[in-house]
Amino acid sequence: MTEKKPSEAKSGKHKRAMQKQKAKVDQRIEEASEERGVFVLLTGNGKGKSSSAFGMVMRALGYGYKVGVVQFIKGQQLSGEEIYLRDQCPQVDFHQMGTGFTWNTQDRDSDIAAAEATWAKVEPVLKDDSYHLVVLDELTYMIAYQYLDENRILEALKNRPKNQSVVVTGRGGGSALQALADTVSEIKEIKHAFKAGIKARKGVDY
Ligand code: ATP
Ligand code: MG
Numbered sequence: 001m002t003e004k005k006p007s008e009a010k011s012g013k014h015k016r017a018m019q020k021q022k023a024k025v026d027q028r029i030e031e032a033s034e035e036r037g038v039f040v041l042l043t044g045n046g047k048g049k050s051s052s053a054f055g056m057v058m059r060a061l062g063y064g065y066k067v068g069v070v071q072f073i074k075g076q077q078l079s080g081e082e083i084y085l086r087d088q089c090p091q092v093d094f095h096q097m098g099t100g101f102t103w104n105t106q107d108r109d110s111d112i113a114a115a116e117a118t119w120a121k122v123e124p125v126l127k128d129d130s131y132h133l134v135v136l137d138e139l140t141y142m143i144a145y146q147y148l149d150e151n152r153i154l155e156a157l158k159n160r161p162k163n164q165s166v167v168v169t170g171r172g173g174g175s176a177l178q179a180l181a182d183t184v185s186e187i188k189e190i191k192h193a194f195k196a197g198i199k200a201r202k203g204v205d206y
Helices: 006-031 049-062 080-088 108-125 140-144 150-158 175-180
Strands: 039-043 066-071 092-096 131-137 165-169 183-186
Touching: 039 049, 039 175, 049 066, 049 080, 049 131, 049 165, 066 108, 080 092, 092 108, 108 131, 108 150, 140 150, 150 175
Parallel strands: 039 165, 039 183, 066 092, 066 131, 131 165
Antiparallel strands: none
């Protein structure tokens, strides 16, 4: 009898493990029977929350779906996604909190007024089933700072059209939002270039 070479034994073992894994995944695919929109919450301290949300926007646009994007924070500068979506994608309704809340503002009353005005743009979108996907970027901070009533947000998310998916991004956000979400991912910071003194990169960070 010829002995298997170690590399052959290893690849046979790998193949069997992969087959087992595939059988498990196939079974889960078979078992998933519910068809509806999902609520995805992207949180945590690492980089990748908003960029992941915009990745989903691109997916939805690939199928010609209508998308709503509302950003609850005014960036230091215009972002590439804002420029692109506003200029090139008529299927995307893009709204940003324009004035008010930035990391620099200290005026709570004007922040609340800006948050309310922005939320007023969100409510009709969350009632309109022509939107396949809605991104509520940095919404968690509005709950964390109690700028918006948490229950109002939860109710609007709960009562949205059945086939509409929503992505909420931002750190924190609280347990009620997590409980309501179908998918919650926490992006953990292992390293960030900024901490090594590297400036935020155009086309990568904004
Ligand atoms: P991105 O928009 O790049 O996906 P994010 O949405 O996960 O980032 P935010 O907290 O919204 O993170 O921060 C937006 C900006 O801050 C981006 O320019 C991002 O690169 C930067 N950033 C994100 N996480 C960190 C971090 N841990 N330390 C420093 N800067 C960060
Ligand atoms: Mg973000």
